[in-house]
Amino acid sequence: MILGIESSCDDSSLAIMSEDFKVLFYKKISQYQHEKFGGVVPELASRLHTIALYEMMLEVKKFSDTIRAVAVTNEPGLSVSLITGVSLAKSISLSLNIPIIGVNHLFGHIFSLFLEKKEDFPMAVLLVSGGHTMILDIDKFGNIKLIATTSDDSFGESFDKVAKMLNLGYPGGEKIEKFAKNGDENVFNFTIPMVNNNREEFSFSGLKNQVRIEIENIGTDIKSQINNICASFQKTACLHILNKLEKTIKKYKFKKLGVVGGASANLYLRGKLQDLCNSYNINLLFAPLEFCSDNALMIARCGLFKYQRMEFNNLDLNIKPTTYFDKLNQSSS
Numbered sequence: 388m389i390l391g392i393e394s395s396c397d398d399s400s401l402a403i404m405s406e407d408f409k410v411l412f413y414k415k416i417s418q419y420q421h422e423k424f425g426g427v428v429p430e431l432a433s434r435l436h437t438i439a440l441y442e443m444m445l446e447v448k449k450f451s452d453t454i455r456a457v458a459v460t461n462e463p464g465l466s467v468s469l470i471t472g473v474s475l476a477k478s479i480s481l482s483l484n485i486p487i488i489g490v491n492h493l494f495g496h497i498f499s500l501f502l503e504k505k506e507d508f509p510m511a512v513l514l515v516s517g518g519h520t521m522i523l524d525i526d527k528f529g530n531i532k533l534i535a536t537t538s539d540d541s542f543g544e545s546f547d548k549v550a551k552m553l554n555l556g557y558p559g560g561e562k563i564e565k566f567a568k569n570g571d572e573n574v575f576n577f578t579i580p581m582v583n584n585n586r587e588e589f590s591f592s593g594l595k596n597q598v599r600i601e602i603e604n605i606g607t608d609i610k611s612q613i614n615n616i617c618a619s620f621q622k623t624a625c626l627h628i629l630n631k632l633e634k635t636i637k638k639y640k641f642k643k644l645g646v647v648g649g650a651s652a653n654l655y656l657r658g659k660l661q662d663l664c665n666s667y668n669i670n671l672l673f674a675p676l677e678f679c680s681d682n683a684l685m686i687a688r689c690g691l692f693k694y695q696r697m698e699f700n701n702l703d704l705n706i707k708p709t710t711y712f713d714k715l716n717q718s719s720s
């Protein structure tokens with residue numbers, strides 16, 4: 388049994404998974420307290436993790452005898468949040484005399500595709516979360532190379548920022564999607580970012596500014612236009628993802644695509660991705676909706692993968708707030 392710990396941003400979560408993928412324990416405590424600030428306040432996040440992780444540990448204690456390793460997110464994320472989980476993992480490792488396994492949170496998200504089954508690489512992955520927007524190449528051994536990333540805001544972050552402009556609260560992704568359902572996506576004609584260049588790169592800050600200017604122009608009538616703004620913004624942000632993804636599909640000709648990260652719960656995006664993959668005969672995989680956002684089950688699952696390969700860390704495991712992946716060798720295209 389592997390105990391997984393997740394505390395990289397604003398969700399505290401613990402999970403215990405057995406070797407045959409049975410879930411013995413799963414709990415997540417999300418920090419709604421950030422909502423009034425319109426974004427995550429690191430110092431508050433850190434304090435809330437300390438309280439929530441302790442609370443959940445009381446429930447996990449009864450499994451102490453059966454836990455064989457502790458897997459913990461140690462990169463990337465908010466340093467003060469990562470520290471809480473890593474410190475807890477170290478004390479569990481020391482007191483139970485079991486190995487510690489550092490898990491890259493982004494690699495963890497990829498394992499949300501394999502919560503109940505054996506991993507199946509190689510594949511390409513679209514990661515859309517609050518901190519990242521990436522297209523990744525995973526080889527048959529599970530090694531990750533970067534195909535594309537964002538040069539400014541992430542996909543999820545742009546939803547959060549537009550939601551903040553419209554006073555819809557935080558996190559904004561779900562809220563924008565909800566309002567967009569009742570809107571007309573063709574009312575506002577936002578420009579799709581970087582549509583005429585071939586760079587393997589995303590950019591969302593220009594689109595965010597287009598929305599900001601439109602909101603300022605609308606002024607006091609904004610209430611009547613919220614649904615239409617959300618729908619038009621969501622369409623343009625998703626079309627940007629689709630455009631860039633289609634370019635990489637044509638170049639790298641991958642046959643399997645996994646889509647992970649909190650924003651992969653967006654059903655509009657899922658529908659568009661399904662259409663794109665159908666037209667290129669690509670096998671498309673999503674995580675269960677409940678496990679798209681940050682959770683410890685994907686960390687335990689990734690920990691199991693690393694445990695089976697005996698990839699252990701020591702008590703000097705450090706946090707790494709930022710992750711850099713090497714670019715996929717251009718010559719392999």
Ligand code: KG4
Pocket residue numbers: 396515516517518519542543544546547558559560561564648649650651652653654679680681
């Ligand atoms: O993966 P995640 O839980 O945390 C990070 O690792 O960042 O992703 C959270 C992000 C937030 O930016 C949130 O607004 C976005 O995912 N998100 C969505 C939706 N649900 C969550 N974005 C668009 N549509 C959604 N339905």
Ligand code: ZN
Pocket residue numbers: 492496516517648649680681
């Ligand atoms: Zn995440």
